[in-house]
Amino acid sequence: MKNTDTKKMTLFALTWPIFIEILLHMLMGNADTLMLSQYSDHSVAAVGVANQILAVVIVMFGFVAAGASILVAQYLGAKQEMDAAKISMTSISLNLIFSLIISLVLFLLSNFILELMDLPAELMAEASIYMNIVGGFMFIQALIMTISAILRSYGYTKDTMYVTIGMNILNVIGNYLFIFGPFGFPVLGVEGVAYSTIISRIIGFIVITFVLIYRSEKKLPFTSFYRYERTHVTDLLRIGVPSAGEQLSYNTSQMIITYFVAQLGTVAITTKVYVQNLMMFILLFSHAIGQGTQILIGYMIGEGNIDSAYERCMKSLKISIIISTITAVVFYVFHRSLLGIFTDDPTIIEQGAFLLLVTVILEPGRAFNLVVISALRAAGDVKFPVFMGILSMWGVSVTFAWFFGIFLGLGLTGIWIGFIADEWLRGMLMLRRWRSKVWVRKAFV
Template structure:
C-alpha cells in the first residue's frame, strides 16, 4: 500500500464520513434554526433557494463522483500516478463548470425563482440569498472535488475536521448577522448567506493545503498540460451518468416543491422542517453508502469482484437496520424535535405525521443509497439513471400531483409518493446487483481483464 493511502475498512471510512455529513446537515439546520427565531417566512424563502442550489450542487457532483470512483480504482490497481493526474484535472474541470453555473445563477435569479411559483412575500429574501450563495457556488464545486480526493485516499478524518471548522465559522457568522450583538447590523437572510460563503472559502483553502501535505504530488499543475485523454473520457463516462440520477431526483423535487408552493407558505415551511429532521435519519445510510463505494472501488481495481459483491450486501443490511431504528426514535420524539424550530401548532401537527411516515420511507431509501453507489463504483453507471428517471417522474412526481393536489391530501399524499418511489427503485437496484451484470462493464483503467468464469464459479 502506498504511504499516502490509509487502511481501508468500512468502519474506519464510514464514521468520519458520518460526522462530516452530520456536520454539513447541522450547518443547514443551524441556518434554519437561527432564521426560525427571526421569521418563518425567511425559513421558507431560504428553503426554496436551497432547493435550487441543491440542483446546482448535483451538477457539480458529476465530476466529484467520477473522481471518487476513478481515484479509488486506480489506487486499488496500485496506479498512484494516474490517481494523482485525475485529482488535478477534476479540480480544474469543476472550477470551470462551477464558474459558468455561478454566473448564470446571478444573472437569472429572479426568473428561476418566479418559475417556482414563489409567493411574492418571499421573493426579496429568496433572491438575496440565491444571488449571494449561488454567485459563489463554484467554491462548493471545488470543496466537493477536493473532499472526494481525500476520501478516496482514505483520509476521511481530515475531511471531517475541515467540516467541523466550517460549521463553527458558519454558526458564529449566523449569530452575528441574525441577532446583531456588539452593534453589528442585523442582516437576516443576507447575513446567513454571507456567513455560509465565508465558511466555504476558508474550508476550501484548508482542503487544498491538506491534500498537498497528505498526498505529495497529487496537485501538480503541470500535469494539466500533458494528461492522457483517457482520464478525461473516463471521468465523463462515469461522472455524467452518475450525476444524471441525482439531477433527475433534484429536478423532480423542484417540481414537487412547485406543487407544495401552490398549497401555501405553511406547507412549504412544514416541508423544510420535516426534511431537515429526516436528513438526520438517513445520514447513516448516506455515510455507509459512501464508505462502501470507496471500498468497492478499491476492490474492483484490485480485481476482487466476489469480495465487492458481498461488501454491498453486508453494507445494505447494516443501513436498513440503522435507518429503521433512527426512524423509530425520531417518530417517538417528533413533537419536541419540531418544537425546536417552531411553535406553530398547524406546522407541528402535520410535521409529526410526515416524520411517522419516514418509518416506511427510510428503509427503501437505504436500498437506493447503498446499492446505487455500489453499482457506480463497479462501473455500472447508466442503469440507475434510466430507472431513476422512470421512477422519480413516473411514480414520485405523478403520484405527488395525483395524491397531494388532485385528491387534496397535501404533504401526506406527497410523502406517500416518496415511499412508493424509493421502494420501487430500491428493489430494482438490488435485483440488478444480484444479477452481477455489472462485472461485464469492465475495469475503467483498461489494464485488467475480468475473469467472468472464475467469478461465476466463486459465486
C-alpha cells in the same frame, strides 16, 4: 498522492467522519435559518429562495466530484497511483473551469433568475444581494467539493470532516457578528450572512488545499491540471453526467410533488416540511454507509477482487437496513417530542405522527437505493441506476402521489404511498442488478 493502506480501511473508519460531515452540513443550514429569523422573516424567505437555486447549481458541480471519487478509488485499488493522481488534478481543473462560468452567470443574471422564480418584489433586493455574493463565488464551493471527494477516496475522511467543522464554526461566528452586531460590528443582515458564507468557504478551501498538498507529499502531477488525457476526461463524464442527471431528476420530481401537496392546503405543506426534516436525520446513516461502501468497493474492483466487492455491498446493505429501521421506529416512538420542536398544532402533530409511522416502512426501501446504487456506481455500472431511477421517480413516485394523494383524496398518506412504492421498486431492481453481477464488466480500470 500516498493512499491509506487498504487492508486497514474499514467501513466504520470511513463512514463515521462522513456521517459527522453530512450531519454538520444539515445542522448548520438550520442554524443559518434560525439565526437569520431573529433578524427578519423576509430575510429568511429571500435567502431560502436563493438557496433553492444554488442547491441545483451545487448538484451540477457534483458530477465531476462523483466521477473523480470512483475513478480514484478504482485506480488506487489497481495500484495505479500515478493515474489516480492525474485524475485528481484533472477533475479539479475541469470543475474550476465549469464553476467559474456558472459563477459568472449567477453574478450577472441574478435578478433575471430570481424573476423567473416569481419572487415577490419585497424580497427581491435581499435575494439579489445574496445571489450576487454567494453565487459569484460558487466556484470556491465546487473546488472544496472536488478536493473533499478526492481525499475521501484516498481514505482521508477525517481530514474533510475537520475542515467542515472549522468552516461551520467560522460561518456561525460570522453570522452572529453581522446579524447581531456585537463589539461594534455593522449589522448587515442578509449581506452579512452572504459575506460570512464566502469567507468561511475561502478559508476552508485554503486549508483543504494545504491538506491535499501535505497528503500528496508535494508530488502532485501539476501538468495534469492543464494537460488532459482524453480517457480520463471521458471516464469522468461517463460517471458524473448520469449521476448528476439522476439527482436533478429527483429534485425536479420532488418539486412537482410539493406542487401537489400545496393543493392540500397550508397544514399539509407544513406537516410535510416538518416530517421530511426529521426523515433527513434518519437517512443520514444510509447515506454515510453508502459513501463509505462506494470507496471500499472502488478499491476492491480496482484490485479485481469481485467476490469481496459483492459481499461488501450485501453486508453494508444489511447494516443500513437494520440501523435505518431502528432509527425510524425510535423517531416514531418519540414523535410528539420531535414534532413539538417545530409546532404545537395538534393537527400537524397527529398527521405527522402517522407519516412517521409509515416512514418505518419507507426507510428500509431507501437504504437499498442509497447503498446498492453507490455500490453499482463504484463498480462502473452508472447508466442502469439512472435510467431506472428516472422511470421510477416519474412513473411511480409522482404518478402515485397524484393518484392516491389528490385523485383518491388520501392527502399526505397518498403522497407517502408514492414515496414507498418508488423506493422499494427501485431498491428491488438495484438488488437484482447487483446479484446478477452484470457490473463485473463495467469497471473503468
